[in-house]
Amino acid sequence: FIIVDNVHKHYDMGEVKVLALNSINLSINRGEIVSIVGSSGSGKTTLLNIIGALDYADSGKIIIDGHDLSSLTDKQLSYMRRETIGYVFQNFNLLEELTAAKNIEMPMILTKKSKSERKKKVEELLKIVNLDDRANHKPNQLSGGEQQRVAIARALGNDTKIILADEPTGNLDSATGNRIVDLLLRVSKEGNKTLIFVTHENHIATKADRQIVMNDGLIIEDKITKSK
Amino acid sequence: FIIVDNVHKHYDMGEVKVLALNSINLSINRGEIVSIVGSSGSGKTTLLNIIGALDYADSGKIIIDGHDLSSLTDKQLSYMRRETIGYVFQNFNLLEELTAAKNIEMPMILTKKSKSERKKKVEELLKIVNLDDRANHKPNQLSGGEQQRVAIARALGNDTKIILADEPTGNLDSATGNRIVDLLLRVSKEGNKTLIFVTHENHIATKADRQIVMNDGLIIEDKITKSK
Numbered sequence: 055f056i057i058v059d060n061v062h063k064h065y066d067m068g069e070v071k072v073l074a075l076n077s078i079n080l081s082i083n084r085g086e087i088v089s090i091v092g093s094s095g096s097g098k099t100t101l102l103n104i105i106g107a108l109d110y111a112d113s114g115k116i117i118i119d120g121h122d123l124s125s126l127t128d129k130q131l132s133y134m135r136r137e138t139i140g141y142v143f144q145n146f147n148l149l150e151e152l153t154a155a156k157n158i159e160m161p162m163i164l165t166k167k168s169k170s171e172r173k174k175k176v177e178e179l180l181k182i183v184n185l186d187d188r189a190n191h192k193p194n195q196l197s198g199g200e201q202q203r204v205a206i207a208r209a210l211g212n213d214t215k216i217i218l219a220d221e222p223t224g225n226l227d228s229a230t231g232n233r234i235v236d237l238l239l240r241v242s243k244e245g246n247k248t249l250i251f252v253t254h255e256n257h258i259a260t261k262a263d264r265q266i267v268m269n270d271g272l273i274i275e276d277k278i279t280k281s282k
Numbered sequence: 283f284i285i286v287d288n289v290h291k292h293y294d295m296g297e298v299k300v301l302a303l304n305s306i307n308l309s310i311n312r313g314e315i316v317s318i319v320g321s322s323g324s325g326k327t328t329l330l331n332i333i334g335a336l337d338y339a340d341s342g343k344i345i346i347d348g349h350d351l352s353s354l355t356d357k358q359l360s361y362m363r364r365e366t367i368g369y370v371f372q373n374f375n376l377l378e379e380l381t382a383a384k385n386i387e388m389p390m391i392l393t394k395k396s397k398s399e400r401k402k403k404v405e406e407l408l409k410i411v412n413l414d415d416r417a418n419h420k421p422n423q424l425s426g427g428e429q430q431r432v433a434i435a436r437a438l439g440n441d442t443k444i445i446l447a448d449e450p451t452g453n454l455d456s457a458t459g460n461r462i463v464d465l466l467l468r469v470s471k472e473g474n475k476t477l478i479f480v481t482h483e484n485h486i487a488t489k490a491d492r493q494i495v496m497n498d499g500l501i502i503e504d505k506i507t508k509s510k
């Protein structure tokens with residue numbers, strides 16, 4: 055369902071070349087739940103950005119739901135980012151000028167949902183992440199963990215086939231963090247979604263069926279943690 | 283050394299009043315190492331901001347190193363924020379236009395250090411947080427955990443009597459996170475500094491001598507975890 059085929063990515067810093075991804079090969083089936091762990095700077099976010107069609111590889115193929123990303127038009131890529139992939143960013147990427155409710159609604163605009171359907175979905179999502187009393191707060195009026203929960207709710211609005219979450223519990227206390235990951239797992243299992251989450255917390259990583267370990271731009275381990 | 287006396291703080295959201303801190307009383311001695319835990323939205327960042335002289339309480343007293351903060355001039359408050367308190371922000375607050383090295387150097391400008399002393403200190407700090415090969419990257423050219431380490435290095439430059447760290451390991455893998463907290467502990471013990479850190483990771487919280495638990499703007503538990 056997701057194929058990463060011999061992908062390389064580097065960044066140019068003057069004469070120095072930073073190799074972020076070094077020959078990544080990965081194949082993930084529909085409905086699989088995968089955690090990615092690895093040291094700071096090992097390439098986890100870069101890999102997630104490439105799978106999420108937010109960034110390009112220097113070489114290699116990315117195939118998502120049967121589509122080779124390099125063969126899609128800009129319009130088709132936008133559609134994919136909005137309606138096939140839900141993304142929880144490591145730094146949240148919330149719009150500072152919009153309230154929590156409006157931030158959550160954003161990916162649903164330009165879809166077939168009516169205004170009242172969006173409104174209902176936003177209320178539902180605010181409730182699920184325990185932020186119904188923070189709907190009208192803007193990001194700078196929210197705690198770190200509340201901003202993170204807005205980012206998570208936003209990724210769930212379009213019922214996408216793929217959910218990518220980059221350190222979704224980094225700013226959450228243990229109880230809230232566990233609830234949030236269990237929510238992502240439940241939504242994914244019920245919808246046969248493919249869920250890939252990056253985490254540095256071991257008790258969160260072990261909730262996945264499969265665990266990938268990265269180091270220095272390479273996948274150094276890829277193991278099944280649970281048999282279905 | 284740090285006294286928080288009957289502090290309250292609320293935010294006005296139209297007709298709704300959000301009570302962020304509800305009658306906080308706290309007394310911390312010089313050289314104490316304190317962790318603060320509590321659920322998302324319980325008031326930890328708000329409390330740290332008030333102790334760090336970055337925000338004001340509605341009522342109550344804050345006394346830092348013998349000074350009642352409400353009696354200080356703006357100039358004296360700036361001095362305190364720069365040379366008495368080192369702060370690691372939950373969202374890093376790095377300057378996007380400056381490199382890692384320049385970000386780390388910032389609090390040292392306007393102090394008595396010469397340009398060459400600052401340069402030497404920045405190199406030392408980059409090394410300590412393992413970012414010597416990332417000195418010239420700007421924040422958007424750094425991974426989440428690398429940005430966090432720049433924020434930590436920046437808080438250490440002025441050898442302040444107080445270090446406040448808000449979720450310093452939120453974006454770090456376990457090995458790096460442990461090293462960073464051990465670094466903060468060592469620097470604090472060697473300099474008889476007062477260290478207060480917020481964390482949601484239990485194995486990090488237990489490294490402190492004393493643990494405070496917050497919930498709904500209140501301190502619900504305050505216990506010594508280690509005898510000296």
Ligand SMILES: Nc1ncnc2c1ncn2[C@@H]1O[C@H](COP(=O)(O)OP(=O)(O)OP(=O)(O)O)[C@@H](O)[C@H]1O
Pocket residue numbers: 188191194195196197198199200225226227293294295300301302320321322323324325326327328329372
């Ligand atoms: N500027 C603001 N306006 C309105 N409400 C605010 C503002 N800043 C913070 N709050 C609210 O105050 C409460 C406490 O916020 P605070 O950032 O101190 O929580 P926290 O304990 O640090 O949470 P987290 O663990 O999620 O970082 C939160 O519920 C938040 O919504």
Ligand SMILES: Nc1ncnc2c1ncn2[C@@H]1O[C@H](COP(=O)(O)OP(=O)(O)OP(=O)(O)O)[C@@H](O)[C@H]1O
Pocket residue numbers: 065066067072073074092093094095096097098099100101144416419422423424425426427428453454455
């Ligand atoms: N725009 C850029 N220019 C130069 N180097 C970059 C850029 N973006 C990322 N890097 C580098 O690429 C490497 C991988 O970054 P990435 O964000 O994928 O790491 P990560 O595994 O997500 O780390 P963390 O756990 O700290 O979030 C890092 O060492 C980083 O410094």
Ligand SMILES: [Mg+2]
Pocket residue numbers: 098099100144220425426427
């Ligand atoms: Mg990352």
Ligand SMILES: [Mg+2]
Pocket residue numbers: 197198199326327328372448
């Ligand atoms: Mg906080």
